[in-house]
Amino acid sequence: MSSRIQAILEKRLFILDGATGTQMQASGMPQGVCPEVFGCENQGPVSAMHAAYRDAGADMITTFTFGGNRYKLSEYGLTDAYDVNRELARICRRAVGDDTLVAGDIGPTGRFIEPFGDVSFEEAVSAFKEQVKGLIDGGVDMLTIETMLDIQETRAALIAVRELTDLFTIVTMTYDPHGRTLSGTDPVSALITLQALGASAVGCNCSTGPEDMLGLIRAMKPYAAVPLVAKPNAGLPRLVDGRTVFEMQPDAFARHARTLAEAGVNLLGGCCGTTPAHIKAVAAAVKGLTPMSPRVSSLSGLSSARGHLILKPGAPLAIIGERINPTGKKAMQAELKEGKLGMVRQFAQDQEKAGAALLDVNVGAPGIDEAATIRSAIGLLATISDLPLAIDSARVEAVEAALRLYPGRALINSISGEKAKIERLLPLARKYGAMFILLPLTDDGIPATAEKRRGVIEHIFEMALTHGFTKDDFVVDALTMTVSAEQGAALETLATIDWCSQTFGARTVIGLSNVSFGLPERRWINAGFLAMAVAKGLSLAIANPENAELMNIKLATDVLAGRDAGAKAYIERFGAQTTSAAPTALSDGKAQAPAELVHKAILEGDREAILAWVDKALEQGSSADTLVNDVMIPAIRRVGALYEAKTYFLPQLIASAESMQKAFARLEPLIKKNGAGATKGRILMATVKGDIHDIGKNIVILLLKNNGFEVIDLGKDVPHEHIIMSMQEHRPDLVGLSALMTTTMVNMPEIIAKARAAGLECPFMVGGAVVTPAYAESIGAAYAKDGVEAVKVAEMLISGGKSKKSK
């Protein structure tokens, strides 16, 4: 049957059918019923719909089984998905006859699958298999997995299909207006994952009208080794008088369909709101158009759930982050043994931030269940990192566990010529669509010379060919050996890279740091070797991306090897960098005094430089008192004014306050030594009982301290009694209370009443999201809307109210 479909695809656009759900509702299917049961019990309207689409010119008619999985059916009390699907497939066949193709329709379960949800991956595969078996036994010619929101659920459905049949299978996902699925997958990442996993055609359906689908198709086409599919809605839904309508008429829909075909779509149909009239118009509009075949026959690309890496010739060197590996890391080994993944998380995030293009994942260590642990690690990494993963394990079962769960196209690190492993790993790579690192060693060991390595590489490639792989599906490990043991080893590696790049036509990878083992100052050997390897055409290096020196050399070599167009990445990294590490004291060509620079550092919130300027000012004879009173306090007051004018916003205010705090901490001992440093007053601060929000209160405290107040912070969720006792103990000049919620704000008057009852007369200042000036006044307190205002209120209350102090 696939050959019949292929024959159509080679000569013309393949026409799919249109909406089924909306069509059936228009035919009288009531809201709230199970569509599949309705279909089984009302064969007339279902058959009529199928026949209408056939008569409109559709090459393929989908069964009315979109929600025919056990999860959806169980919402209506049904348990036998197999029977329902088989019956609806038979109804479809009877309706359209043997000359029209019937496609078994598979929709989402409405649940999220691990690692993104609470349904286990195997349970999801099992549920889809139940549906697929019913459809196959009902006589479908092909399958269509559609309207998928989540790549992992899509994988589960496709794996279920491929473990049962090799029928032609269309897979389409649903993208939002920003071009991502709800789970964040972009169309190219989805394409890479699904075509490698065995989808016969890939594309998009539902959610958007045809105009918005054009961008998705254009993004996918350059990388598609399979035909592309588009099934747009008839425009966007609108609510008119409480009813939903799709307003795009067949003629307009067909015009857009033709544009989609011209952009590279090979299979065209419709989704919500489309009718047989829309499909008839589409068939007419694309009649005579020559379909645009896939532009590539294979793709060297890797993907995660939310990102991808395409290994194009001439692309920048890609660094595979090596740190997720317990070898030599006792703390990580101990963590993994306890089933914890804290370091895996940390290493992943740090390496991603440092510029890794992929993450190598190795959890092999004595005493660890490697298959279970790598599965957990893959699950975690899939949710926290956008980078594709390299599955690094010597155990075949661990590799399989990881590949099955991984929601993308992974890189297996590695497949060598060792007989027992290659025979198991190549089929696994094929089944899950993984790329692999071809490791040119055999049961006889590591070939010492480049020439011998060539023979092994060619031998492994021949075996890979028999499983359907191409040179785009692997990268060759050029085998980095230690130069301290054999000085010619590096040259053999470089020769291997050169041969792969120039003659054999394959991408290459090296494990960088091996080269320098046993030598002092290894970084220089590593750096030199990396530059030489890039010059020979190296594609990837396994290394530590947190080594800034290495990453800088990578950026430089990318420029020099013509792999960073316009030196864009290099300029982005270094363009804004100044060369001076130390403060220069120059501005507009004039020397500035250190005291001026202290002022400037506070204004700019420069927490890095301020201490150097304070020290310099002291060295040049400024006194601590002068610096605080004549430089720093005017600076922070200026910051307050800028904040009030909204020229500054909160992070700038806080950065300035932190700079001030740092400088003050340096000067405080000197001020005390001089006998100065009297505070403006003592303030007690608390977030009231029941309230856990304290960030606002802490900002107020920072600014009060900046402005010379002594502050005692009682923290958050503070009981009334504790506040009263603290007032009695510390005798503050002012008490500040904070509350964020209406339910906790009511504690404020209670605290004030208790204080007054205890004979404590000091003023109160209140604030927080729900507190208003009127409320403050009603409870006998002053109000401050933010930290800057709190300073003013405190100054006013304390300078004018010393006589009321609770002493």
Place this chain on the structure above:
Amino acid sequence: MREPQIFTAIPPTLPEDAVYRRLGRKQDITAISRAQKNEIQAYMHDAVSLVQLKGSARTLTIIALNDGRIELEDGTVFESAALAKMLDGCQEVLLMAATAGTAIMQVIASDIAGANITRGVVLDATASEVVDAALTWIMAYFNQALLRQGRIVTRKRFSAGYGDLALVNQRTLYQLLKLERIGIDINESCILIPEKSVSAIAGIRGGYV
């Protein structure tokens, strides 16, 4: 009656403009240097890497809606004229909640205690907006699932503590959504813990028939 649907790993999105607004930036007034912008954006990305977004949602049929009183199929009643107005014409409510988890709260607490208060402030604002965006994500998820029925989720949503919907209703939402399953607790003041947790109510309306 449908059980709450649990989302164990909602993909975080960074609504950058909303974070800037929450931090008080005024377009065309606030002046931010390139270095400051880089620093703030790096903190925003730190926040995104620290949140562990989980959610819970469920739909319930509206049995009666009048005079500021909304009665649901399970007997739950919300009293709020503003909420009733938003739900006018809806057949169902969509109840939902999301949390950023505890990891980011620990880092914010450490930063605010003095490690890096500037970062703490940005992390705090970013976490608030990322959790809010998670509710938007849940609504988008339901919208997609409802599209085939021609039904849509209201664009607006309503939280307990806003307008005339008393904060005490957060306890009802907590129970209906089984929020303990996603690591959320609620205190005697009806505040959700961890702090960066939110709940809300939206409506579902429309249909082809």
